[in-house]
Amino acid sequence: MSINEELKSVGLQQRDGIIVYLDNISNQYRLRKYGDIVYFSKKMKYCVIYIDNNDAEKIKDEIANLDFVKMVEDSATDKIDLDSAYIEEQIQDLAQKAEAELAERQEKEDLYN
Known part of the structure; x- marks a missing residue:
């Protein structure tokens, strides 16, 4: 059972994890308005952000179109069989x-x- 399935059964807000690769790690702070930054790597220049499941595609497109973002990809956490x-x-x-x-x-x- 995935984490989102468990949250859905309890009635909590579902979240999606995305990985955002940046040109400069100092720009991570500009991503706070899109979701919760749970991890960032200075060396690899990426952030892991949790965003609301309902608006996930819209938010991913907005983030991907920012000038300091290299690439956005989905996290594989929902694909893990628990x-x-x-x-x-x-x-x-x-x-x-x-x-x-x-x-x-x-x-x-x-x-x-």
Whole structure:
């Protein structure tokens, strides 16, 4: 279940995350009127901003047309599968791979001894 689906079931405002790449990181402050800046990287010159889901496309277009913005892209947070069965399946796969690798290392070690 995605985070927005959980928020919808509770009745809270849904938000979308976008990543905004800037010419100069000092321009990040000009983006505050569009949404909440939750992270920015000085080195990579980008910001992660949460915007209202209802106006997401309109706001993304406005931000993309600003003169100090290089590129705008959607965050992948809604595409993450948070279902517990999926997560447990991934953990089991990792455990099987780790056990196979340990067994292989043990065989090699036994050959050398």
